Amino acid sequence: MSYAALAGEPIPGTYIFDGEAAMKGYALNKMCYSFNQAANREEFLQDEDAYCAKFGLTTEQRQAIKDRNVLACLRAGGNIYYLAKFTGIFHWNVQDVGAQQTGLTVDQFKAFIKSQA
Numbered sequence: 001m002s003y004a005a006l007a008g009e010p011i012p013g014t015y016i017f018d019g020e021a022a023m024k025g026y027a028l029n030k031m032c033y034s035f036n037q038a039a040n041r042e043e044f045l046q047d048e049d050a051y052c053a054k055f056g057l058t059t060e061q062r063q064a065i066k067d068r069n070v071l072a073c074l075r076a077g078g079n080i081y082y083l084a085k086f087t088g089i090f091h092w093n094v095q096d097v098g099a100q101q102t103g104l105t106v107d108q109f110k111a112f113i114k115s116q117a
Contacts, residue, residue, distance in 0.1 A: 015074050025077020028065075031055035032082035041089050070100050 015021065022029075031052065034040040044051040052062045064072035068090065073083050080097075087097055099109035 017079050021077045022079070023077070025061075025079060027056045027058070028061045028073065028076060028078050029082040031057065032078070032085045035085035035089060044089065070097050074101075 017025075031054075034055075035044065040051075048065065049062075052065060057065065058076065061073070061076045061078075063069075064076050064078075065086070070078075070080075070083055070087065073086070074080065084097075095106055095110055095113075098113075099106045102109060102112075104112065
């Protein structure tokens with residue numbers, strides 16, 4: 001469930017990571033946590049499908065990983081702190097992720113952030 005839905009204000013890309021989300025995303029988050037080890041990152045890059053299968057990801061989670069879609073990973077129970085391990089494989093930074101979550105380009109997202117100061 002979106003935080004915005006609870007607060008009554010729509011904020012796209014914002015999801016509460018509660019017990020239900022934790023259970024839903026357990027395999028995904030466990031896999032992302034494994035990326036703390038360089039050998040695991042390399043294994044993932046060698047055969048993503050096999051690596052996802054090793055952790056028992058759902059079809060939804062596998063597609064989100066394949067699409068490099070952070071927002072879909074969040075909807076699939078991903079925790080942003082563990083997903084940072086995943087995005088780090090591709091050298092993405094916070095602005096890259098924020099842009100994806102808001103549907104903006106990175107440059108548009110940076111301009112938006114600067115306009116809020």
